[in-house]
Structure formats: C-alpha cells, structure tokens
Amino acid sequence: MVKRLSKIRPALIVLEATGGLERQVTYAVAGAELPVVVVNPRQVRDFAKATGQLAKTDSIDADVLARFAEAVRPVLRPLPDAVTLELRALTARRRQIIEMIVAEKNRLATALKAVRKRIDAHVGWLEQELQGADKDLDRSIRQSPIWQENEELLRSTPGIGPVTSRTLLAELPELGELNRKQISALVGVAPFNRDSGSLKGRRAIWGGRASVRGALYMATLVATRRNSVIRDFYKRLTAKGKIFKVALVACMRKLLTILNSMIKHKTRWSETFLQAA
Numbered sequence: 222m223v224k225r226l227s228k229i230r231p232a233l234i235v236l237e238a239t240g241g242l243e244r245q246v247t248y249a250v251a252g253a254e255l256p257v258v259v260v261n262p263r264q265v266r267d268f269a270k271a272t273g274q275l276a277k278t279d280s281i282d283a284d285v286l287a288r289f290a291e292a293v294r295p296v297l298r299p300l301p302d303a304v305t306l307e308l309r310a311l312t313a314r315r316r317q318i319i320e321m322i323v324a325e326k327n328r329l330a331t332a333l334k335a336v337r338k339r340i341d342a343h344v345g346w347l348e349q350e351l352q353g354a355d356k357d358l359d360r361s362i363r364q365s366p367i368w369q370e371n372e373e374l375l376r377s378t379p380g381i382g383p384v385t386s387r388t389l390l391a392e393l394p395e396l397g398e399l400n401r402k403q404i405s406a407l408v409g410v411a412p413f414n415r416d417s418g419s420l421k422g423r424r425a426i427w428g429g430r431a432s433v434r435g436a437l438y439m440a441t442l443v444a445t446r447r448n449s450v451i452r453d454f455y456k457r458l459t460a461k462g463k464i465f466k467v468a469l470v471a472c473m474r475k476l477l478t479i480l481n482s483m484i485k486h487k488t489r490w491s492e493t494f495l496q497a498a
Contacts (some may be wrong), residue, residue, distance in 0.1 A: 233297075237262045237282075251300055258295045263291050301394060308361050308368070309391040310373040314353040322347045358387055370487070371397075375480060377489040379449065380444030381451075388436040389480065397484030404481045409434050410474045434473075437488065441473045451476055 234250055234257040236243045243259055269275075269285045289295075289469040303307065329340045362368050368390055375386040389396055395407060405411035406414015444451035451472050458468035461491060483490065 229497055233258065233290050233294070235260055235286050235295060237265055237286065244401060248300065253383070255299055260295050268293070273314070280487065282290065290317050295384070296309070298395075304361075304365060306392060308387070310357070311358050311361055312387055312391045315351065318347055318351045318354055322351065354463060355383075358383075362387065362390075374483050374487065374489055376477075378444075378480065378483070379448035380440050380476070381480070382443075385436045385440040388433055392430060393433050394427075396481055399481070401478040401481060404477060405474050406438065410437070410470055410477060437473050437477060438469070441469060441476055444476055445469070445472060448476075450479070459485075 234255055236247060236257065236259050238259050238261060245431070247259055249255055253358065265282075265286060268289045269277075269281075272285075272288070274281065278465070279312050301490075324460055325347065329337060332340055362372055371390060372383075372386045375381050375389060376383070393408065395404065402411065407429060441451065443449055445455045446452060454475055455468055455472050458471055459465075463471070479490075482488075
C-alpha cells in the first residue's frame, strides 16, 4: 500500500482523528515520505455542512476530506516521535486512573454496606496503580535530557507542579516554538471576536487542547495565590471589574506566554527575565 502511495506523490494527505486508530496509517504514510496531516473530525463535518453535504458514508467522507484538504490546506506539523507518544500515553493513563478514583469515591458516598468493601478495595488498587503511573512518568522523563531540562525550567515557576509540567511536555510539544498568539490559540485560551457591524459581542475562548487547558487551569488557580506576577495581574483585573472566569482565563494566557518564552530562551523563572522579555 505504501509503495503504491509513494508513486502517486499527492500534494497533501489528510486523515481524520479517530481516537488513535489513525496512528498506524499516519506513520506508515509519513514513513513513505509523503506529506500527511491529521485533522479534527468536527472541522471536517462543519465543512461538509457548509457545502450542503449532510449525508455521511465512507465514499462521501473521502470526497469531503479531499475537498477540505484542497480548500483549507491544513498546516503540516512534525509527527511526535516514539518517546513523545510514550510520555503522552503515560500522562493520559494517569488522568484516566484519577478519573476512575474520583468516580469510585463518589459511588462510595451513597453505596450500601454490601458493596462498600469491594469499592474500597478497588480504590486501594487504583491508588497503587496511580503510584506506578507516577514512577513510569519519572522514568520516562529521566530518559530524555532535553525533557529533564525543560521540566526543571517549567517547575521553577511558582504554581507549576509535576502534573502540569508533564502534561505540557507530552501534549504541547510546540511550547517554545510558536509566538504568544499562536500558542494561546493552540491551547484554546485566546479569546475570539464576535462582532457584527456596530455590535461588539462578548469574547470567548474556543477549541484547543482540552487536557492542556485543564492542567493549566489548575496551575493558574495555584499561581493566583503563590505566584507574585500572576497574583498581581489577577488582582489588577478583578479591581477593574473583571469577573472570576474572565480574569482567570487571562491569567492562564499570561502564564502560558511566560512558560513559552522560558522554554524558548532556556531560562528559569525570574522576575528579572520577565521584565526583559
């Protein structure tokens, strides 16, 4: 299949993300030195609706993807290497374990005596798995000098802990490679305009990488109390009447911009650096 594709040499090959099922094909195509990009299925579906194509079959989807590629020309990005994929899988698994622990503890609150013992046992087993996942993450980070250096840079920032730093390393490899507007849009903390004529609509964030945004949200909550730069920025915003969510998203964007600059310049957290940046 790859040999046949290599003779065609198309301008661009576009695949929809399908929960990881597309990964093997993507790397096989990339291995044949063909340009390939994986896109969000929602974007393709919205494109189909915009062109009046409401039906959905395999052949129709293939045609829509081809027209989407020709009209939109999605940007090619480097594919993550095997080590990055491993770190990403480990961070995702850790997140899944935490979700299962929370779910079981919620059930425990209303469970009858007959099942409480089994739920307790499952929670105990999951907590051991969480410890194992943390050890696997530690081992994975130590295997890469670059990641180890970047994690130390990120964690020098007040408010950034191991969960946030590793989420950024695994799921935001573009950190330090893009400018502040691009990185904010990629994560989903850049407000988009909703204006029409003289009407000025409310700005709102949209899209982006939810797992990165979730980790950044928790880090920013801590930073508004323990990070002098973010805390002072947050206080200035609330003093101007900004509501909690608006002020917090602005702080998330500012913190992300700072982290992006730190990784780009290989510089640890310092207020002197921030004033010069």
